[in-house]
Amino acid sequence: MSRDVAVLGAGMHPWGKWGRGFVEYGLAAARAALADAGIAWPDVQYVAGAGTIRNGYPGFIAGATFAQALGWSGARVSSSYAACASGAQAIGSARAQILAGLCDVALVVGADAAPKGFFRPVGGDRPDDPDWLRFRLLGATNPLYFALYARRRMAVHGATPDDFAAVKVKNARHGLANPNARYRKEVTPADVRESAVVADPLRLLDICATSDGGAALVLTSMDFARRHGVTDPVRVSALSTVTPTFPKTVLDLPDFATDSALTAAEPGRPFRSAIADAAYEEAGIGPDDLSLAEVYDLSTALELDWYEDIGLCEPGGAEELLRSGATALGGRIPVNPSGGLASFGEAIPAQAIAQLCELTWQLRGQAGGRQVEDARTGIAVTQGLFGHGSAVIAIR
């Protein structure tokens, strides 16, 4: 039995700092995805919302919030929160409903309105919440964790600040051709080098911003797509949201410590690698089959870690792969042709959905000036705090 679902529609509200509510961004994205699919809202049977924790109750129950904004239609609903993987869990929820035969047409929506500056824990004194405690006792912001990973990469694999800057320069160039990107401006290595140090060794232009934005997808069964007249849709062929395996020995937000590796063997693959591997196994493909990848570049340095985690090269090979030009548009395996988080900034629950929008447009050949030639297969990956992550594989 095929475990594919069809992506019939993709839509986004541009990323930025617009100063309006997240519902508006999600609604605009949903309408765009429905129009792209040629599906009327009342024909949607299932709405999967990706939650936001920074916009009060409507954000927690995002699926219902978007369903109400579109006009109550009796559709079934779910809302998922999974940090940076929230959007992927919403896609996963819709996919499971379709594959179980419980519905034919599902709408997936995620949107956020982000505060300025550092993300902070949600309000109130909560001394039992590790996310509150890491700010209180360590002053450990998200960029500080990214900086720890970056420094580790410099020490172990010889990465340099120039390598990190080259990632930003590449992604900024990709983002120039993306009308949904927030930053559409060439960046030079000197721009990165001269930007302020936020968390040594990372500078302002190494670290992704926080953004407003919205993204949506119309997913259907393969049978429905055929009946709808789409014989060769982009298909989701795998979706992994695996959790870490004990002992998790890679430091993760918001942890104070890793698990101890004293009494149990370390897993064969570290967490991020395991996320992608589970998707490859489900799709029955490997990294050599990819035409492109969208990876979660919370920092420039983290994009290099991802090259290895998704199998584009061996551990320690990312700098050479980057320097070879293979991961730039026109190279062997373009990474973040959308411009990535470097060009978007992070609108948390919308991000994994936006990644699949990009894969969809790339595989349809509709990506304009950032089109990857003859794109057939793509992977999109995220990692979020508290043991979340996702990998989605789309093929055509």
Next chain:
Amino acid sequence: MRTTKERRPAIEGWFTSGDGGVRLLGTRCASCGTPYFPRNELACRNPRCTGPKDGSELEPHTLSARGRIWSYADARYRPPPPYVSPDPFVPYAVAAVELEAERMVVLGQVAPGHTVDDLAVGMEVELTEGTLYEDGEAEYTVWMWRPVR
């Protein structure tokens, strides 16, 4: 005349600073030997542990006071609350330190006076106690790492 303020831990039960020096207070599974920091009192999380997993297997455990830097970074901008920052903001470094005996990595701020220029991956560091913030009544302290002299 400046009076010496009372020193209080910023959090109870995470570290001690008695005669034996500054030590992190964790727990350890009596069945399989897995150490935890911060304290885990719910149940051993090692899936292969055959202990009762009702918390009775977890006993207090003091962690190593020295380790080697796994990685380090600093904060050049004021973090948001609940971090309590002096005004003006004072940058600080944070180290992730690998404890050999426990085979785990533990984060901590680096003691004031040390910047990232004084640190290196692999460098040996030890625990100390430092002031995290203060108010009219007291100085609130936390565990910190510092290079071994």
